[in-house]
Amino acid sequence: MVELIVLILAILCVYLIFKYMGLKKEIMSCQDQIEYIQENNSSMRISSSVRYKPLLKIIKLFETQREDNKSLYVKHLHQEETIKELISNISHDIRTPLTSIQGYVEMLESANRDKQVQYIDIITKRLNDMEIMLDSFFLYTKLQTQNKPFILEKQPVYPLLCDVLLSYYPQLSKIGLEPKIVCEDENLEGYINADQMKRVFQNLLMNVIRYGSMPFQIELYRKEKDLVCVFSNAIKAEHIEVEHIFDRFYQADHSRSNNGSGLGMAIVKDLCEKMNIVIEAQIECGIISFVMIIRG
Known part of the structure; x- marks a missing residue:
């Protein structure tokens, strides 16, 4: 009986030694593969013939990190x-x-x-x-x-809009643009960053000043839990590619004679995205509308 136990233990020891040697060999193989990948900037994936879960997990973590680094690059x-x-x-x-x-x-x-x-x-x-x-x-x-997210707070949007309109009133008045404001409730609130929301309104107004004409209307209303803000005005340009209006350097005036940077609406799009605001442009019967859905 003792001899049988000793024999079993001996066989088990031999088995464990072989497993250990095989695992050690596989770890060294993985190490060689990683060194090759790093030295040659190779896209080769690490392979392993041993189905040892901790080792496979390490390989998976390495590959995931490599993909993340590649995306960042x-x-x-x-x-x-x-x-x-x-x-x-x-x-x-x-x-x-x-x-x-x-x-x-x-x-x-x-x-x-x-x-x-x-x-x-x-x-x-x-x-x-x-x-x-x-x-x-x-x-x-x-x-x-900059990847730092904006700090969003639930607050009224109408007062911010009024502040911006007041600051641009001389320019609007000079070219005969009198906005009609339709607001069902001046206390309607949405999750926004006040400073960045003002910048969105400023750029939208500058877009109206450069390219717009009467009628010019701004609406604020509640839609279910969200707040909807719509800037709409007649357009002076003969042709606007609405699908490109948020692209960098896109200008309705292709002669670029209006001294704009072509970045205004791209900035609006980026600011809205960083505030989780959905914005889209629509054109119908010579009227362009910028519709913003602000989380309420």
Whole structure:
């Protein structure tokens, strides 16, 4: 009986030694594969002939991490290309007002008093155009590279809209745009970031000022649990590709003569996404509408 037990234990020891040697060999194989992948930047996947669960779990975790790193690298390359494109386009757009400013500065020396006042006014407007372009450029770049989420709070949207409308009233009045505001309840609340929501309203208003005409209406109403905000106005442009309206550098005025950066609506889209707001553009019978669904 004792001899049988000893024999069984001996066989078991031999078995465990073989299992250990096989597992050690497989671990070394996995190590060699990882070193090869790292040294050669290979897309080869790690393989194992041993069905040992802890080892298979380690391999799975490594592959998952590698895929995550690959996705981050691709995202980084995309951001890098985006920034290069931004710099290229913003440089092109800034060149126009800058050339204009240089021309008027040269004419200032020989101009009479009245002309000097006129030229200074034009130069000031061109400088304002450049400031808006650069502001849009820096904000869009920040949105593309910053992953920190916005802090959202449930608060009334109507007062923010009124603040922005008041600040843009002189510009709207100057071109004869009088918004009709339809709000069923001034205390309607949604989950937003107040500063960023104001920026959304500002960009939408600038879009109306550049491309819009009467009638111009803003609606705020409750739809089930959500808050709906709609900017709608007649459009001056003959043709707008509504499916591209939120694309970077898209402008309804393809001549790019309005001194816009072409980033305004792309910024609106990004800001809305970061606040979990669904926004879409619709065109019907010469009226363009931007519909925002804000979580209530």
